[in-house]
Structures are given as structure tokens and as C-alpha cells.
Amino acid sequence: MRKELLVDLGEKELINRLGKFMPKNQVLDDCAFIKNKNDNLLVNNDALVENVHFNDITISPQDLGWKAVVSNISDLLSSGSRKTIGITISLILPAKTEWVWVEELYKGINKALKEYGGIILGGDCSMGNEKMISITALGIQGELELRRNACKPGEIILTTGIHGLSKLGFLIQSKNKIVSDIYLREELTSKCIEHFCRPHINPNFLKNLLKTRSNKKIKKVGCTDSSDGLFQAIEDLAISSNCKAIINYDKIPKDKNWPKGVQWDEYYFFGGEDYELVFSLPKKWAKNLSRLDTNINQIGFFTNGEPSVEFTDNKKNKLLNTKPFRHF
Numbered sequence: 638m639r640k641e642l643l644v645d646l647g648e649k650e651l652i653n654r655l656g657k658f659m660p661k662n663q664v665l666d667d668c669a670f671i672k673n674k675n676d677n678l679l680v681n682n683d684a685l686v687e688n689v690h691f692n693d694i695t696i697s698p699q700d701l702g703w704k705a706v707v708s709n710i711s712d713l714l715s716s717g718s719r720k721t722i723g724i725t726i727s728l729i730l731p732a733k734t735e736w737v738w739v740e741e742l743y744k745g746i747n748k749a750l751k752e753y754g755g756i757i758l759g760g761d762c763s764m765g766n767e768k769m770i771s772i773t774a775l776g777i778q779g780e781l782e783l784r785r786n787a788c789k790p791g792e793i794i795l796t797t798g799i800h801g802l803s804k805l806g807f808l809i810q811s812k813n814k815i816v817s818d819i820y821l822r823e824e825l826t827s828k829c830i831e832h833f834c835r836p837h838i839n840p841n842f843l844k845n846l847l848k849t850r851s852n853k854k855i856k857k858v859g860c861t862d863s864s865d866g867l868f869q870a871i872e873d874l875a876i877s878s879n880c881k882a883i884i885n886y887d888k889i890p891k892d893k894n895w896p897k898g899v900q901w902d903e904y905y906f907f908g909g910e911d912y913e914l915v916f917s918l919p920k921k922w923a924k925n926l927s928r929l930d931t932n933i934n935q936i937g938f939f940t941n942g943e944p945s946v947e948f949t950d951n952k953k954n955k956l957l958n959t960k961p962f963r964h965f
Contacts, residue, residue: 668718669681676778678778679775680775682709682772682773684770685705687768696810698739698741698742700834702741702747703746703834704745707836707837707838710776712774714839714840714843716776716860718777719843722756722776723774725757726757726771728768728771729764781846781850781855784857785873785874786878787858789917791919794937794938794939795918796867797933799913800913801906801908803909804910806834810830832911838912845930851922852919858916858918861915862912864910869909871937872945872946875939878939879944880944881944884937888937903959906959
């Protein structure tokens with residue numbers, strides 16, 4: 638009998654199986670929720686691995702440090718964290734790694750913490766064949782609990798910012814031949830590299846969410862971030878909330894210089910590492926928020942049905958055959 642390999646299971650199935658060793662629903666979200674006497678805590682862990690997420694050609698160590706922090710704070714924010722307490726850092730490094738590389742990494746980490754809050758609380762170091770940065774981030778749960786399983790049929794699907802830019806930035810940095818052979822405007826090229834190397838999050842998101850809430854009784858909002866791609870984010874929300882997502886392709890926000898074509902649609906929906914938020918709200922709340930923050934766009938809605946993702950334009954559904962990024 639053939640042994641099961643991780644390459645066959647994939648990341649999602651692996652997480653589902655690991656969830657059997659944990660309390661019920663513990664793996665539904667990226668962050669763990671810890672109920673406390675005073676402030677409830679959110680705990681997140683994210684790892685960046687050499688030759689999987691980065692290498693010395695695509696990103697500098699200082700940018701990598703920044704990105705390692707932002708990827709964690711993005712997960713905290715997508716669960717409703719109102720404040721980042723701090724982070725612990727675990728490093729796995731080859732013995733011949735130059736000190737200046739580590740120093741630059743920590744400079745980037747500190748710059749991101751200065752921008753978004755939190756301090757370095759400690760960590761661990763070990764030797765390995767390839768570099769790996771694993772960060773655990775601690776945050777304080779805010780008034781609104783943002784969870785993947787809180788979406789409801791009839792709610793509007795919204796997203797912050799534009800997707801696909803980080804993927805294109807990675808391809809540009811990697812000197813990808815397909816990208817090298819097409820003319821890209823300098824403005825788009827610079828923006829994509831910035832999104833890949835120095836991603837940003839919206840620290841005012843939760844404040845604006847509370848400011849525009851039309852019904853104060855609502856305490857939970859369906860939300861996740863798009864670190865694994867826009868499609869994966871929408872699918873995760875649909876599956877966790879047990880409803881169908883309907884996406885209007887024409888409402889998807891794109892950069893004005895973004896090329897047209899199926900391949901570019903694939904980069905947009907399946908690229909990942911954009912660290913934008915994807916969430917759902919009742920219609921009135923969605924309208925109020927998108928009026929207040931013009932960077933937030935309504936892109937579809939949830940309805941009753943088998944948990945899945947569809948486009949309003951059936952011709953676009955062939956895009957859904959594309960496979961998301963796989964860690965194994």
C-alpha cells in the first residue's frame with residue numbers, strides 16, 4: 638500500500654488532520670483566540686522559508702524582516718486585533734550566514750514594528766541547511782471578532798486594496814522570462830516591487846469598521862486576509878461559513894496599468910502575498926464603509942448553497958480551474 642505523502646495531501650488537508658489533535662474549530666482561522674480575565678489575546682505564527690518564499694535574488698534581508706512582521710500583523714488584523722503586543726522570532730540559519738545579513742533582517746523587523754506597533758519579546762536560534770524566519774505575534778482582541786466562519790447569505794463581499802501586485806513583483810524580481818518579454822509601465826513595475834518587498838496593511842481598518850457599523854449588536858464579522866491569494870481567501874470564507882460566494886468580475890479593482898488576459902487574471906486571483914483583507918458585511922454597513930474608505934471595494938455577495946466560488950459571468954468560471962499556490 639502506497640504511503641500518503643504531504644505532496645498528495647496539500648496544506649489544507651494537512652491542517653484539517655492536525656486539527657483533530659486540537660480543541661474544536663481551533664484551525665478555522667490563522668490566529669488562535671485565548672480568553673483572558675482582562676484582555677482576550679490573539680496569537681499568530683507565520684514562517685518564511687528560503688527557496689519557498691524568498692531568496693537573496695528576489696528580496697533583501699531588510700525587506701524580508703519587514704515582510705515577516707507584516708505577514709503576522711496582517712493575520713492579527715484579519716481576526717480583529719486592536720493592538721500588537723509583540724513578537725518572538727525563531728531563526729534557522731546555515732552556520733556560514735554572514736552577520737550583516739542577520740543585522741539587516743532585524744533592522745527591517747524593527748522598522749515594521751515601529752510602523753505598526755509591538756516589540757521583540759525574545760526567540761530562538763538554530764542551525765539548518767536553509768534560512769527560515771518563524772515569527773509568533775501576540776495581539777489584543779478588539780471589540781469586533783473577525784472570523785472566517787462569520788459570513789452570512791445576503792452579505793456583501795468586500796476587499797481592501799488591489800491584488801496581484803505582489804505576485805507580479807516577485808516575477809519581476811525573479812527575472813521571469815514571461816514578464817521580461819512584455820512591456821510593463823515603469824509606474825506598475827515600481828508599485829509591484831514595493832508590494833512584494835514592502836507590503837503594507839491598513840491600520841485604520843478596524844476603526845473605520847466600527848465607525849460605520851449600522852447595527853451595534855453585531856459583534857462578529859466574516860474576514861480573512863489574502864496572503865494565499867484572493868480566490869483562496871474567498872473560498873476559505875465560503876467553506877468556513879457554509880455558503881456560496883458569487884463574485885462580479887467587473888467590480889474587481891485593478892491597477893490602471895494591469896495587463897489584460899487570462900494569465901494576468903490568474904496572477905491576480907491566485908498570486909498571494911498581497912496581505913489585503915477580504916470580508917463580508919450587511920448591505921448598509923458595506924455601503925457606509927466603502928463610502929468612507931474609497932480603497933475598499935464591493936466585489937460580490939454570499940448566498941445559500943454549496944460552499945464554493947462562482948462568477949456572475951459564467952465565462953469567467955474557467956479561471957477557477959487554476960490551482961492555488963501549494964506549500965507542498
